[in-house]
Amino acid sequence: MQLAAVLLAMTLCVPTVWAARTNGSGDVKIRVGLASSSSHNDTGELACAHLQNNTGYGAGYRFGYYDSDLDFVELGRTDESVTEVAVLKTQNMYYGYVASAGKYTYSDAITSDVAVGCYHIRIPGSYSTYEDAAADAAIFGGFVAWIDGAYQVRVGAYLSREGAEGALATMEQGTIVGTSSYGVNVVETGTDRILFQFDGGASQALGILPDVTGADDVRTWFVGFKYRGGFTYQRVGGGNLTVVNVVELEDYVKGVVCYEMGREWPLDALKAQAICARTYALKRLNYHGSLGFDVCNTDYCQVYRGAGSNRIDYGPSAVSDRAVEETAGEVLWYKNTLADTFFSSSHGGASESAYYIWGTSMEKYPYLCGVTDPYEETIADKNSYSSWTVTYSASALAKRLQGYGYGTNTSIDHLELTYSELGNVIKVKVAYANGQSNTITPRTSPGIRSAFGVNSIRFTVNGQTVQEGSGSKPAAGGGCAVNGTGSLSSLEGLYSISGSGTTEKAGEDLYVISGTGKTSKLEEGSGSNENTGGTNQGGGTVTVSGSSYVFTGSGWGHQVGMSQYGANAMARLGFSYDEIVEFYFPGTQVGDYQ
Secondary structure, three states: OOOOOEEEEOOOOOOOOOOOOEOOOOOEEEEEEEEOOOOOOOEOOEOEEEEEEOOOOOOOEEEEEEOOOOOEEEEEEOOOOOOEEEEEEOOOEEEEEEOOOOEEEEEOOOOOOEEEOOEEEEEEEEEOOHHHHHHHHHHHOOEEEEEOOEEEEEEEEEOOHHHHHHHHHHHOOOEEEOOOOOOEEEEEOOOOOEEEEEEOOOOOOEEEEEOOOOOOOOOEEEOOEEEOOEEEEEOHHHOOEEEEEEEEHHHHHHHHHHHHOOOOOOHHHHHHHHHHHHHHHHHOOOOEHHHOEOEEOOOOOOOOOOOEOOOOOOOOOHHHHHHHHOOOOEEEEEOOEEOOOOEEOEOOOEOOOHHHHHOOOOOOOHHHOOOEOOOHHHHHHHOOOOOEEEEEEHHHHHHHHHOOOOOOOOOEEEEEEEEOOOOOEEEEEEEEOOOOEEEEOOOOOOOHHHHHOOOOOOEEEOOEOOOOOOOOOOOOOOOOOEOOEOOOOOOOOEEEEOOOOOEEEOOOOOEEEOOOOOEEEOOOOOOOOOOOOOOOOOOEEEEEOOOEEEEEEOOEOOOOOEEHHHHHHHHHOOOOHHHHHHHHOOOOEEEEOO
């Protein structure tokens, strides 16, 4: 099925140079934050991080670090008998198993009899290899440490300097040592046995690769989910542990698609999601660089849960993995630049210009303009957000707004809603009885969705719509006309873009095709304004007042880029994945990344 031609103003875009980080084999790897001080991670910094090999997938662990190309540099390893390890910060740490929680808990306060102290005895000598250091460590009953780029042999893990001094008196050799505030210990879970100690200072993180057998497709448990690849542990700023999964790009995308979209959705919808997920990650390499990773694992970036949990109905499926494999290496380009591939659950009839939502420059990102979406409504029965209602009494709404510091000690007189040409609410002016007012937009804090407790910006209040002929054009840079929706004052400087990417300057006989197949001639100063599921298309303002305010709308999310339910619907209608993403991001093309 061929997409309708898209009409938009062609703008100059300065080419940007883009290069992906690759490892020695040429594969791109991504660093995903699983636990950090960022509020955008599910788990905050950890005093201890626990790893467990997935049954049947390898044994033992390798210790080292990742170089600048994300190639793993091995410094040491365990034998195959070790299947669970815990990484602790090098302070006095106490831990025990809590049966009711089914897990170990760790603390720097005295909570159990199992403790790992921060005072050690260093055995004199230097070692050029891990094997040499490990041999001496076995003789003294100690462990290998890698401190500031050199191997050491250390003994004991004492809770006090006095305890270490007592042990040293019986050994008659060595010195009492510790680590910097960046040091970490790796212990065998359930014991105080240190397997490896690492202190690379502020700039270097401990890396751990599971399995020493060379088995394929190794997966490792961390906080309830299984992950491919390796891990890094870093005490950013000398605090608790930041935990990062270092994983190949395609494995990362497999761990995103099934969580961001229904795992059994139509194949081409999942392929479209794979294109968006892959492009998004590559566009944001080092986005959270100050914390040691590229992207987080929540919907602030993209939801990522690795290879799944023990739930058979949650996580990667055969079809979601197939979607990733069959689009491997494909991304979305705008000219010679990776596109910003934003997406949300559903648009309710039309997406919106990123200019209105985030203040984005439409000259720089013309493909983030709004598009009329006639497809979502064809699967409205499958989308719980295809229609919704939120109701407030006038006093309840005033109280809600007062919670944000608006309209104190007064009541609401009326609301004035401004609609974009695509029928989305881009501004709400709240007028109060005392003559004051507040203006709320998607960009303010709180934005429209938070302030009024609605799921999207596509809604009416008390059923009132813009009167015919009262429409207004968007602000400069605010949007573009797509699929015949909206009005244009002039065809000057406009081009038509076919589904294959061919461009042609707009002439006198220019036609547009809506998503429903309706063909109409485009006249200057006019537009079809075909309503395909939204409200108040054509723009304009509405004033609403009363004793109650009923918000009736559709859609869920920020409304920029691809609609996931729209992609589902388009796939069911026979559109291919590249047609889907190119529809939601006008002027872009799917292609291989270089």
